[in-house]
Amino acid sequence: MIELVLFRTGAVEIARSAFQPWLEGSARDERVVAPVWSALLRTPEGNVVFDTGLHPVHVDRPDATFGPQSGLKVMMGRDDTIVSRLAAVGVKPDEVAIVVNSHLHFDHAGNNGAFPNATFVVQAEHLAFAKGKPNFPGVYWDIAELRYLPVSGRTRVASGVEVVPTPGHAPGHQSLVVDLAETGRVVLTGDAAFTRENIERGEIPAMDQVAAKDSLALIRSLAGGDLTRVFTSHDAEAWATWHHAPDGYR
DSSP: OOEEEEEEEEEEEEEGGGTOTTOOGGGGGOEEEEEEEEEEEEETTEEEEEOOOOOTHHHHOTTTTTOTTSSOEEEOOGGGSHHHHHHHTTOOGGGEEEEEOSOOSTTTSTTGGGOTTSEEEEEHHHHHHHTTOTTSOGGGTOOTTOEEEEEOSSEEEETTEEEEEOOSSSTTOEEEEEEETTTEEEEEOGGGOSSHHHHHHTOOOOSSHHHHHHHHHHHHHHTTTOGGGEEOSSOHHHHHHHTOOTTOBO
16 A cells, blocks of 8 residues: 655745736736645555655755745745655655656755665656756756666556656656555646646646646546646645645555
């Protein structure tokens, strides 16, 4: 049986238009505090982490990555680090066998260095794309001692756990599909969908709009059309309901 637990690993304050391109006028500039989260999957084949959240450097230096003029404000406490969150449920970093990064942006791969013994599953296309690019700061993930497993396409991670390419936000972006014995299938979207409204509208800001729309449709299909089965990346409204499951999702 698989147990899925979601952890808040910080937040970002950002303009609503970064997630909701359909907004008009002053509403585009309104600020929203959006959660950053990671997930732990306890599987019979070992512990799997989905995304590693923000690096703890942001606790004392919120603008450490992109500076004070970036338009994005990191909000993070000491308890928000993924190592602290895992410790609260009795898991040490060296007990994590696999890390799946949806992609390598600083709020999804920011604490990869905390798991030197894990195998990191990333789409090969994305790994090649992100390397050396300033908006994918390598200081958080391009670390010599980390072991990356480049994959191509849909790939089994563990029994009932599969990565599925969902490009658009970036080339080679991937989501994680998890089939839970007791509660059914769920989809962890990474930034393929920031909010459920993105999926409902079929619209999202993205590098590749055509690929992004296709990915939103795929996510809906993977979830059987039931958006309550979809965990989007920065959805403040939905997060308020998700994180009240102390025993996890099974």
